[in-house]
Amino acid sequence: MKIGGATVNQIPFDWDHNSANIIDAIHEGIRQQVKILCLPELCITGYGCEDLFLSDWLSERAWQELLRIREHCDNITVSVGLPIRLGGITYNGACVISNKAIKGITLKQNLARDGVHYEPRWFNNWTKNETREVDYHGERIVVGDLMYTIDGIRLGFEICEDAWRKHNRPGYRLYDRGVDLIFNPSASHYAMGKSLLREDEVVTEGSSKFHCVYVFANLLGNEAGRMIYDGDIIIGQHGKLVGVNKRLSFKPYNLMATEINFREPEKTEILISSDIKDKNEELAQALSLALFDYLRKSKANGYVLSLSGGADSSICAVMVAEMVKRAVAELGWEKTREVLKLKPHTEQWQAAVGQLLTCAYQGTRNSSTDTYVAAEELARSVGAAFHRWDIDDEVNSYTQKITHAIGRELKWDTDDITLQNIQARTRSPIIWMLANVKRAVLLTTSNRSEGDVGYATMDGDTSGSLAPIAGLSKVFILQWLRWAEQALQHDGLSAVNNLQPTAELRPLERQQTDESDLMPYPVLAEIERHAIQERKSPLQVFEAMKTTHEPEVLKRHIRKFFTLWSANQWKRERLAPSFHLDDINVDPRSWCRFPILSSGFAAELALLP
Template sequence: MKDGFIKVAAATPDIQVADCVHNTREIVKKAKEMSREGARILVFPELCITGYTCQDLFQQDTLLESAKEQLLKAAEELKEVPGLIFVGLPLEFHGKLYNTAAVLSGGEILGIVPKQYLPNYGEFYEARHFVSGGEILDYIPMGKGKVPFGSRLLFTCEEMPGLTVAAEICEDLWAPCPPSVGHAMAGANVVVNLSASDETVGKTEYRRSLVKGQSARLLCAYIYATAGNGESTQDLVFGGQNLICENGSLLAEAPLFANETIYGVLDIQKLKGERRRISTWQQEMDGSYLKISFHLPKEETLLTNCFEQNPFVPGNPEKRAERCNEILNIQAMGLKKRMEHTHCKTAVLGISGGLDSTLALLVTARAMDLLGMDRKQIVAVTMPCFGTTDRTYTNACELTRRLGAELLEVDIKKAVLQHFEDIGQDPQVHDVTFENAQARERTQVIMDIANQRGGMVIGTGDLSELALGWATYNGDHMSMYGVNGSVPKTLVRYLVRYYAETCGEEKLAQILMDVLDTPVSPELLPPEDGVISQKTEDLVGPYELHDFFLYYMLRFHFSPSKIYRMAKATFEGAYDEETILKWLKKFYWRFFSQQFKRSCLPDGPKVGSVAVSPRGDLRMPSDACVTVWMKEIEKL
């Protein structure tokens, strides 16, 4: 529960049709198993106490009484199981039969939620047995007392402010305006669905997209438990495709026909933050909803396999390839429009043999193709100086030739040494002046060449460097259009790799793969024995950590302590806690102190949900203090 995390589960028990005693025994066993795994919201399928496929047996008093008795028994046997438990059963109320979800917690039945939309088409005949409970809000006798009965029930956690749970049942989700819409607008950020959806060809993907889409639309978590093996196969087969989604992301899915229990860790704090951030999300104070409180033990939810190490990069290879192509197109289309508008004859960029300039050149080539311009109108300028190695120089030259661009070499050593003499800088003192003078000289060279050629300077710096301020002010920090400005370093690698794997040119692919294998470096200090001596990640830290910090700080506005906890769980075995904390401190210090560089960035296309443009995503004062954040980090 700490930091807004809560573990949840959806299970399909092994049932026998119309055997409430057996089914309840299985439900209780599953619930205790899920609880031992740390789940605190437990969801079972529709009508699971009786089985969904009882048909006209639902009219039998014997079955209905048995179901009610077993519900009370389940509540008693699960009184030591912490959490909120949803089970399905038929209940008679005021002379009518309802398809309901019973909500259990601490040995009590907190409420009964009836199904609103009853399918009576195709293979479904629910209206033969049940009536809709859409307009009801009443109290039903249950055991020695009465409990709330109605579709507008919200279950709120006393120990976890902000956690609000609501339920709908199967077909409710398929309706044009599902009850979950009203639930969410009334404050629910976790919706559970007790379902019995049979399997037909193509339905699996449709069901998955429906649940994912609803969780995205409502900015909520959605836990879907459905019937499986054990239901009657007289005319239908049920697959048990349990699903857990959070704001459009699929956290867990059960394989078909396995009756598998699935688990997911929800981030309630993240969902609350998203609703706060999205200005079009407006919660409605609906007085027709009844709020019912429940309790959870105060504990720290174990975080295992919850987060991707590279949150900017899709883990699925097919989706990653699709994303890479899309990003390259966004970058190229942005540059295409800018060159069209300015009537530029050439695109000029510095090419170093490093990752960022390589990506910028690939994007520029694609933009030229879109414009119908000859790639010879790209002027790739290599500017060797004190730190340039043979490896990067060769890669820069060969890459340019292979892409069909014009290669121009301008050795800047003499110009920089003259500048050192002019300002009284000792060339043997390898300080920040020694480094930045080279970066600024390179920028001056390509700016002036762009003027000569009627061209535009294409920026190469990436999002990670901008976040850390790892750019020379008015050096590589400046350009006329920055195509990489919202692409983080971890993603730059995948984009270059994707190009290498899909370009269809063996020699070009080899060059690109060698660029990927080259240590990240500005090459501003002299090499040692011909090898790069200045490695960026030794100085500012691993980019995979910084990109992880950056994503969760800007995208979800998480606190340093929460990000640190997430990073420890995510990078366990790769980095120890002291190393993660060291670079987290460095990240926050640099992010705040270097905002002045981001406040005057050149234009460039936004490609993802995280960006630092002062005209768009990040409106931050250049002199904001990091004190509050650093104090929190010091306590870790």
């Protein structure tokens, strides 16, 4: 029997768009003679509807869309995800439609409640082994913990988080009922390396433990702004991978199906995968797709970027270029021009980037020739529109006004932070002005390491409406740029990669660098992993790191990290929306929440030996 999964790139409660993608995927399944097809979790509404899931009307409209989709399920069985509202309570459901007839709706039993997930805010979990017949908008429907028989194949469900619960997986109970096929419709957010975990811990392990065929089908693209879905479709049978699709597609839907031999698994058709798991390439795919979707779904005309010649702004510029190159490679020029609103006859990727990305180098007397040259060379190499202006007059104007108000001159020895911040903040209004003129999205370039310790000027370098790299550590960004120069042939990164990271806000003779202001970036990243990702106390961090670092220096770095982390939560609360790209994030809306006011770990830091 031919079994398949399909991924769709959806938009929250964009009914026509979402249903069209679902129907197109079903039609493709019918064309390929797929008998049973799995579509992702909550694909009718989109996963990112947030508090709208608590409303009655959203579920009611989703049901009307389901009835429309049902009419296209001719000679095929399809599972379609949608919210179900029963007695004022919302459940997360997978509806099985077989040859235009609704067979039932399986309801999710385990809700994701950590990291980026807030499902218990919107949904109730369903009780295991419980089923119920309900009158749902005039139809008698069976809902709950169900098993279906389709052409002699016994089908059951684990919905996303259900499969990650080691001791409460529905699969164990499905196995006891003699399941042949488990579908896992998911909205599993992207993080580097996560696909391999799904292959091993969900599909391979699940198909082995439950002695069945297992199909995982994930959502695709930047659906609602922050989360990226990689469109993973994975099929396994009895502990063996049968098929893995190519993820992070720019297409509105993808489908993968294979002939499954349920009686003689060794005769099942094995699909050859072209998916790439290397983290550097994976990030290039994910971030370029996220920018592509953000641009088209926001209906903006392009991106504007303050290009400093440093690593953070440079990776943003390169990713916009990769967005164009990868869209063209997969969709072709005609479709790319249509989606990105490019001028007719544009068929050079640099020319397309020039229409979509506008950069400006905003210098002061503290800026070096090296960073200007690096910025100009990179902009030229990717084809971006490039401007240069100086902001010293504006900085002097602000400084003179404060000097007059307080009756003294500002000096570097006494007013260091003030004199640094005013330069960063002065850059903000004019780059915003350029973005407004262009009707473009202003990219802010703060990274995760800066977010940890507040090494960013609020309303300065944090100014913007989208923070594409706020989920990446500086260590990863620096090595990625070196990789991209070679692997992606971005020769314009050569000058950038030869510079030491610096804010260039102090006079040049003071030789400012990021690491002299903070600590070595690899040390910061290691402390972050222990303190934030693994949630260790200062003393526990010290114990974990003391054998590989000089103890007294390490204690200074730990004190600085925890002190700055505590003092700068208010900055993290004001970060522009950012993409979740790694298995850790410090954006309080998409991973890590922390009080704005606290003790600052005073008692805990006092325990350091």
